[in-house]
Amino acid sequence: MSEDNISYLSNKRREKDQQILDNLGFEDLKPKDIALVEALIFSSKKKLPHQVIKEITSFSDEKLERIIIYLDKKYQSLEFGIQLKEYNNSYLFQTKKGFAAEIEQLFDITKVSSLSTASMETLAIIAYRQPVTRSEIEEIRGVSVERTLSTLSKYELIEEVGRKETIGNPIIYGTTDQFLEYLDIEDLNDLPEIERVEKLFAEEIEEAAKKAAAEDKKEDEEEIE
Numbered sequence: 725m726s727e728d729n730i731s732y733l734s735n736k737r738r739e740k741d742q743q744i745l746d747n748l749g750f751e752d753l754k755p756k757d758i759a760l761v762e763a764l765i766f767s768s769k770k771k772l773p774h775q776v777i778k779e780i781t782s783f784s785d786e787k788l789e790r791i792i793i794y795l796d797k798k799y800q801s802l803e804f805g806i807q808l809k810e811y812n813n814s815y816l817f818q819t820k821k822g823f824a825a826e827i828e829q830l831f832d833i834t835k836v837s838s839l840s841t842a843s844m845e846t847l848a849i850i851a852y853r854q855p856v857t858r859s860e861i862e863e864i865r866g867v868s869v870e871r872t873l874s875t876l877s878k879y880e881l882i883e884e885v886g887r888k889e890t891i892g893n894p895i896i897y898g899t900t901d902q903f904l905e906y907l908d909i910e911d912l913n914d915l916p917e918i919e920r921v922e923k924l925f926a927e928e929i930e931e932a933a934k935k936a937a938a939e940d941k942k943e944d945e946e947e948i949e
Contacts, residue, residue, distance in 0.1 A: 748797065750790055757783070761791045771814035771901060811904040812911050839875075846872045847881060851903070851915060855885050855896035873897065881906060
């Protein structure tokens with residue numbers, strides 16, 4: 725590509741960026757300030773908290789919020805393969821879901837692990853009842869959840885958030901930012917109505933149930949032989 729073509733494309737990109745700023749009423753934002761926030765989020769290996777960005781840049785909450793809005797709007801465009809995501813007032817760049825198949829091919833991902841029915845049910849209980857103890861979860865499910873809690877902790881979907889001030893001081897559990905990513909929601913206020921949980925997880929639960937049924941059938945056949 726010639727230098728003239730590169731220059732033309734760069735100018736068009738700048739024009740489009742400026743148009744977004746104009747439409748949002750953010751004409752006063754400086755490109756250098758926007759680029760700084762963008763660079764910080766891009767460089768972070770983990771989700772970058774709003775407070776950390778504020779401390780590094782010394783930007784006001786209002787200014788930082790406007791820059792985040794601008795970046796979110798910018799990367800919604802079809803010309804970008806990434807998007808800005810917010811989880812619990814922290815930010816990161818993610819690839820768009822539409823390119824999942826190609827990205828899996830790039831990293832040779834042949835099998836995607838899914839949670840079992842037991843794990844999904846336990847996770848839902850924790851999400852809606854948190855903070856909650858193991859015994860409280862077991863009372864609802866009617867079965868032991870020790871191994872299930874271990875699995876959910878392994879995948880960093882839940883974490884210990886303290887101990888309940890009662891006899892024995894049992895551990896209490898809550899969900900993590902990883903859980904928010906799993907559901908692709910910004911914070912717990914965005915959780916769907918509890919009646920929709922079964923529908924939300926229906927695909928994963930059905931797949932897990934079919935797998936369990938197939939394994940049971942195989943075991944029965946082996947016993948007959």
